[in-house]
Amino acid sequence: MTQEQLLPLILKKDEKAFTLMYDMYSKNLYGVIYNLINDREEAEDVLQEVFVKIWKNIETYNESKGRFFTWIVNIARNTTIDKLRSKGFNNSRKNLSADNFVHLLDDSNKLSNMIDSIGIQEFVKKLKPKCIQIINLLFFKGYTQQEASDELEIPLGTVKTQNRNCINDLRNFLKV
């Protein structure tokens, strides 16, 4: 099932659609949340909150706001950042754990029983260090171009293109 097929069902708030949506995206959102919060139980709590929010606010989504996947990833990021703030972990996203997703992989590997993701995990570890940093900031932590440019000390104008090259490496590996 594709996003395009799923969307009309979700908008009808069909109960089966919820199950489908959960099956399709729970691991993705859990991956994003876990990368920010680095604690499995906390991440599970946030995941629950995120799905409730998605379901309750589904009427406010429309395609001019971007892809559905993007919309739910943003909800996941914002909810996690809220949680971190409310727990007094940190004052802002900038102070979030310095870990990047590749460090967390070793941890998640032990816990993961998904054989099919091992291949991509191994590949991700081989990505250029610059790519790991840039994808970590822009995708997982939701930095803007300007924030990423400051953090990595690279010119603003090259953030987008460097990131594209990195995603292209990933796409070549995945053949998508």
Next chain:
Amino acid sequence: MIEVQNYIESGILELYVFGTLSEAETEEVAQMAIKHPEIQEEIISIEKAVISLSYSMAPYLSAANYDRIKEALIKKHGKVVDLQPKSHLATYLGWAAAVVLLIGIGWQYTLIDAAKNEVAQIETERDTLESKLNTLEMSQSETKQLLAVVRDQNNIVVPLVGQAVSPEATAKVYWNQNTQTVYIDAAGLPEPPEGFVYQVWALKLNPLTPTSIGLLDDFKANNSRLFAVSNTSGAEAFGITLEPAGGSVTPTLEQLYTLGKV
């Protein structure tokens, strides 16, 4: 076609899928995707890569989570108990009471529903405000940084004045003598047309030797219009020309916008 290809290569679609563009930029990309199927296709491919990546990052997620979330969403209903009829009057009274009760419950339900909608709406509004606050905090720290660049005591400030092609244009060069770094304040330059970019030249005068020190890339996206370009030493003048996207090896002098001596 080349424009569409350039748009794809710019890397903006990746940020669109990541969800880190502003509302306006997001809408623009969504419009472009409707107009150009190849952009839509590219977006879907990028999304596939990102979906695989985030999927592979998740630790094991037990099935119990699904049940917990479902429970949080769907309330369980209590059982209905039948009343035994005692007499006609009691039956009528019973029915009347039931009707009153039903109306009451219906009324309550409407109230609860309205309250719930209100809560959901307020939550959405709060999320929007929060993301606006984030943006504001960012732009404030950006402004502070820019001020620090501009105020540095070691700067030589070179005003550049408009030339024949654009007499109204102005720009300023902040050249830090300690670090040799160069910043261009391009607030006085018009927006470059599609497919063109401003290029900054450090000039030596005798003989006239231009050296490119950088492009004012992403002109529209840079709200402050302050650009860092390459370091330079020994420049005697600075000039800015309009060049085809990607820049040129030598300046196109007919498109010299601004010029100024150190």
